[in-house]
Structure formats: structure tokens, C-alpha cells
Amino acid sequence: MLQENSNFAIRWPKGHRHTEMIKEHTSYSLLGHNTFGIEAKAAKFIEFSTEDELATLLKNGVDAPLLVIGGGSNLLFVNDFAGTVLHSAIMDMAVVADDSDTVLLRVGSGVNWDSLVEYTVNNGWHGLENLSAIPGEVGASAVQNVGAYGVEAGELIHRVEALAVADGSKRTFTQGDCRFAYRMSIFKAEEKGKNVITYVTYKLKKSGDYKLTYGNIKERVEALGGATLANVRRAVCEIRAAKLPAPENIGSAGSFFMNPVVSAAKADELAALYPQMPQYNVPDGVKLSAGWLIEQCGWKQNPHPTVGVYEHQALVVINRGGATGAQVIAFATEVCNSVRARFGVELKMEVNVIE
Numbered sequence: 001m002l003q004e005n006s007n008f009a010i011r012w013p014k015g016h017r018h019t020e021m022i023k024e025h026t027s028y029s030l031l032g033h034n035t036f037g038i039e040a041k042a043a044k045f046i047e048f049s050t051e052d053e054l055a056t057l058l059k060n061g062v063d064a065p066l067l068v069i070g071g072g073s074n075l076l077f078v079n080d081f082a083g084t085v086l087h088s089a090i091m092d093m094a095v096v097a098d099d100s101d102t103v104l105l106r107v108g109s110g111v112n113w114d115s116l117v118e119y120t121v122n123n124g125w126h127g128l129e130n131l132s133a134i135p136g137e138v139g140a141s142a143v144q145n146v147g148a149y150g151v152e153a154g155e156l157i158h159r160v161e162a163l164a165v166a167d168g169s170k171r172t173f174t175q176g177d178c179r180f181a182y183r184m185s186i187f188k189a190e191e192k193g194k195n196v197i198t199y200v201t202y203k204l205k206k207s208g209d210y211k212l213t214y215g216n217i218k219e220r221v222e223a224l225g226g227a228t229l230a231n232v233r234r235a236v237c238e239i240r241a242a243k244l245p246a247p248e249n250i251g252s253a254g255s256f257f258m259n260p261v262v263s264a265a266k267a268d269e270l271a272a273l274y275p276q277m278p279q280y281n282v283p284d285g286v287k288l289s290a291g292w293l294i295e296q297c298g299w300k301q302n303p304h305p306t307v308g309v310y311e312h313q314a315l316v317v318i319n320r321g322g323a324t325g326a327q328v329i330a331f332a333t334e335v336c337n338s339v340r341a342r343f344g345v346e347l348k349m350e351v352n353v354i355e
């Protein structure tokens, strides 16, 4: 029986020296804090590294408005930010329960997501391997319910700890409380802006099946010698590197739009007109490929000098260099208009737009 026991605590990263210190800056450039590569300034930028530091900050009150960021890989700044940007540097990680087949791993919200995935794979813990190489940090994995190759982080999240923005009090959300759905959670809905996530606990398995049915993972894994955690991670990293822009080379926020879900009647109508259109049955209707719709509208050939879509994946809007947030929004609006005019389908942005 799985019981939580702090005696199991291991600390991570190895050699990480914990320095308790709140770092505070004024008129701070956010260029290095958003993967879109947009220049914007925060009136105040504060980084905390423990729950106690965060509690003190919130109890004393910070200049409004407040924005909590992780790695900035799903943010689009349209203007300078007039209030306080908060960033978690809570970096500890501990096994809080362990039995013959399950591990509960409690991870600080500031830990880099892919470092966590690599760590779990190296320890032989199953669950996160398909989510390799997604940019960002642990806190946002619960906000965004990050997903890839048939797995969503929400399936593995056991508990989320946070402090309430209003008064710094401690809050705990079970998996059910989080109401995870496609790129969605309670933290993007009713609880939006009300919490700063401090820790996320993941429930991982010591053995298990591999999910290889999405994309061409199965072939890649077989080419690498068969299904192991390390081979699944390597296959996912290789496939992603071939079709997604590396944030250090090309500015983007990954998928800019969500894949739209339409009614079965609308899907049939579209299938009759466009027999090659990819369609996937989901519980609430039929999911279409936003990338396919955008590509059909000719956006891979678009002539904009600063903003465009990525040549290997039309769902990814890229900053070709020097784009402003307003230019990205204007471009995205043109893309949405063209998809609506041609297919009668509404695209919604996945990226968090910060006005």
C-alpha cells in the first residue's frame, strides 16, 4: 500500500546549492523569459526560491497586476507589463512515497520540465517519457496540462500545491480538483490568476506499457532497438527536433492554435468536400488538425517578413526576427480569418496572450 513518508525524501538536482533569496528587479527585460523572443519589460520582476519566501511576498502584497511565469514558452507579450511578474525558482524534488510498483515524486514548480522527464526515465519510472523535450517548467505542466504523443501530464499528476495570491495561504488540489482537459485545467478557468503553484506531485509506475500508437514513434523505437524508456524518450526527442523549431534558434510558443473540435455533422460535411482532411473522433465531437487547415490556406508560403508559420509545421507561428507581440496577433487574426472563410471552422489560440 502506497503511503507518504518524508523519510524517502531525496533531494535534486544533485549538487544544487539552495540559496534562500528573493531576487527583485525593476524595469526588467522579459526577452530572456519568453521563447517567442518578444521584447517587453516588466515594471517589477521577482523570483522566489522557497514556499516561505513566496508566502511573505503574497502576505505583504505585490504591485498589481500580477503575472506568474514559468519558462515563458506559452506566453505572448503584446505590451510592456505594468505590474509584477513572479517566477518560481523552487528547485527541490523528493520521492514522498514508494512501493513495489508506484512512486510519488513531489517536484518544485521551478524545475525544468525536460530535466524532470530525463530524471524519471533514468530512474526507470514510467509515465512522462512521451512528454520529452517539451519546453517549460513543472508549475506550468499542471496549468497547461501539457500533452504530446497520446499522453497528458494531468493523467500523471497526483496533487498540486499552491499559495493563494489573495493572502498567501496554502492550497492543495487533488487530481480531480484540477479538472484536466485538452490543454486545460482549473488553473486556466475558475482559478485563473488566483494561485501560485509551488509543487506538483506525479504518480509514476516502476513498470508498464509504452504508448507508441501516435505518429511514427513505434517505427523510431523499433529502429533504436525496441521499447525501453530510454528509447521512447530518444525517439520522441528526435521526432520533435525534426518538426518543431528549437526555441534557442527560432522564436515560437509551440502550437499557437488548439486543434478545433467540431460536431459530427460538420465533420461529415467537410469530409465530403475535402476527403484527405485528417479527422479524429473525440468524446465531444470530431477533432480536426489546425495545422492541416492552416497549410491548406497557403500560409507556409506567406510573405510576411517578421512573422510566419514554421516550414515543417504550420501550427507553429514563428518570430522571424524582431516581431512585436502586436504583429504576431495581427498575423494570427489573418490566419483565423482565412480558415473561417474557407472551412467555416473557428480556431482558438493555445498561447497565453498577455495584454
Ligand SMILES: Cc1cc2nc3c(=O)[nH]c(=O)nc-3n(C[C@H](O)[C@H](O)[C@H](O)COP(=O)(O)OP(=O)(O)OC[C@H]3O[C@@H](n4cnc5c(N)ncnc54)[C@H](O)[C@@H]3O)c2cc1C
Residues within 6 Å of the ligand: 035, 067, 068, 069, 070, 071, 072, 073, 074, 075, 088, 109, 134, 135, 136, 137, 138, 139, 140, 141, 143, 144, 145, 146, 147, 148, 195, 196, 197, 198, 244, 245, 246, 247, 252, 253, 254, 255, 352
Ligand atoms: C517549441 C515548443 C514546443 C512545444 N510543444 C508542446 C507540446 O508538445 N505540448 C504542449 O502541451 N505544449 C507544448 N509547448 C507549449 C509549452 O511548452 C507548454 O505550455 C509549457 O507547459 C509552458 O511552460 P512554461 O513554464 O514555459 O509556462 P509559461 O509559458 O511561462 O506559462 C504558461 C501558463 O502557466 C502559468 N504558470 C506558469 N508557472 C506557474 C506557477 N508556478 N503557478 C501558477 N501559474 C503558472 C502562466 O501564468 C501561464 O498562464 C511547446 C512550446 C514550444 C516553444
